[in-house]
Amino acid sequence: MKSLAELQALRDKARVEMGMREDAPDNIRIVVGMATCGIAAGARPVLNAFVNEVAKRGLKNVTVSQTGCIGICQYEPVAEVYVPGQEKTTYVKLTAEKAAKIVVDHIVNGNVVTDYTIGAAAPTK
Amino acid sequence: MQELSLNVLDVAENSMRARAKNVTVEITEDTAADRMEIRIADDGCGMSKEMTEQVTDPFFTTRTTRKVGLGVPFFKMAAEMAGGEFSIMSEPGVGTETRATFGLSHIDRMPLGDIASTMQLLICDHEDVNVIYRHRVDAETFEVSSDQLKEVLDGVPLGLPEIRTFIGEYLKENIEALYHPEPEAPADPEGGQAAEPARNEQDMNTTMEE
Numbered sequence: 001m002k003s004l005a006e007l008q009a010l011r012d013k014a015r016v017e018m019g020m021r022e023d024a025p026d027n028i029r030i031v032v033g034m035a036t037c038g039i040a041a042g043a044r045p046v047l048n049a050f051v052n053e054v055a056k057r058g059l060k061n062v063t064v065s066q067t068g069c070i071g072i073c074q075y076e077p078v079a080e081v082y083v084p085g086q087e088k089t090t091y092v093k094l095t096a097e098k099a100a101k102i103v104v105d106h107i108v109n110g111n112v113v114t115d116y117t118i119g120a121a122a123p124t125k
Numbered sequence: 126m127q128e129l130s131l132n133v134l135d136v137a138e139n140s141m142r143a144r145a146k147n148v149t150v151e152i153t154e155d156t157a158a159d160r161m162e163i164r165i166a167d168d169g170c171g172m173s174k175e176m177t178e179q180v181t182d183p184f185f186t187t188r189t190t191r192k193v194g195l196g197v198p199f200f201k202m203a204a205e206m207a208g209g210e211f212s213i214m215s216e217p218g219v220g221t222e223t224r225a226t227f228g229l230s231h232i233d234r235m236p237l238g239d240i241a242s243t244m245q246l247l248i249c250d251h252e253d254v255n256v257i258y259r260h261r262v263d264a265e266t267f268e269v270s271s272d273q274l275k276e277v278l279d280g281v282p283l284g285l286p287e288i289r290t291f292i293g294e295y296l297k298e299n300i301e302a303l304y305h306p307e308p309e310a311p312a313d314p315e316g317g318q319a320a321e322p323a324r325n326e327q328d329m330n331t332t333m334e335e
Binding site: 001002003004006007008010011013014015034035036039040044045047048051052054055059063064065066068 | 126131134135138142194195196199239242243245246250273274277278279280281284285286287288289290291292293294295298299302
């Protein structure tokens with residue numbers, strides 16, 4: 001069973017790698033909606049998937065955070081991706097699998113996953 | 126909501142929005158009494174008497190994006206449909222305490238679910254709040270707090286992906302262990318050899334000294 005002593009070892013490793021993260025100008029932000037609507041629709045596993053995928057790939061310039069109700073509850077779980085110098089991308093009706101794909105395609109390789117965006121989900125005229 | 130841990134996440138997020146410094150999540154499962162209690166207490170801004178009365182009404186909300194607020198009503202419903210009770214007490218400037226009880230074996234009691242994920246989120250996403258988690262299952266107790274983790278981390282943020290992942294696993298393993306307590310060393314005053322299971326050398330030195 002994991003103990004707090006192991007956390008101490010992990011801390012020392014993390015401290016070495018810190019510094020290049022957070023306020024770097026190329027910092028990418030992923031924000032997940034976590035109000036009642038998001039939570040009920042499954043935002044928690046989505047946020048976890050984002051965090052796990054970022055950790056697994058050792059991405060230092062990415063932060064994952066949460067926000068309240070974005071106002072489009074029918075599209076939850078919703079996440080917004082902010083890449084500096086680019087337009088915000090809003091992803092809707094997410095799952096853990098979709099979140100992992102977004103990290104690989106969009107965050108790592110720079111290709112927006114158009115199929116998961118609000119533009120693709122919204123009814124067309 | 127499909128599991129009670131999601132209600133806990135939702136209601137505890139209200140505490141965060143109330144700018145609490147300390148948020149306690151306490152879960153007690155008592156098999157003998159067939160009862161489960163979830164208590165969420167904070168020292169946030171609190172609410173007036175009028176507002177406290179209104180929050181269980183789904184058509185009351187503080188948000189401006191739309192006209193319904195379902196967080197607290199969902200939690201109340203989950204308790205009441207499982208033979209339990211719900212209460213919320215609040216005082217401006219002091220804090221808020223939400224309590225829900227459930228019939229542990231009631232057929233309509235939702236499972237607690239992935240409470241480790243809920244606590245991981247609450248702890249790791251609120252660096253400046255001390256989240257205290259206490260979970261009792263009969264005689265077993267697991268307790269952890271943000272302050273305790275921060276002391277070990279010594280300035281390394283709780284929100285770092287690898288730290289978050291570790292804390293998630295730490296919570297999961299310790300919570301699961303509550304339901305599978307290590308069997309106590311059998312009290313055997315005779316030191317009966319026949320019933321004695323095979324032991325490794327380490328055990329020999331640490332158990333059953335007459």
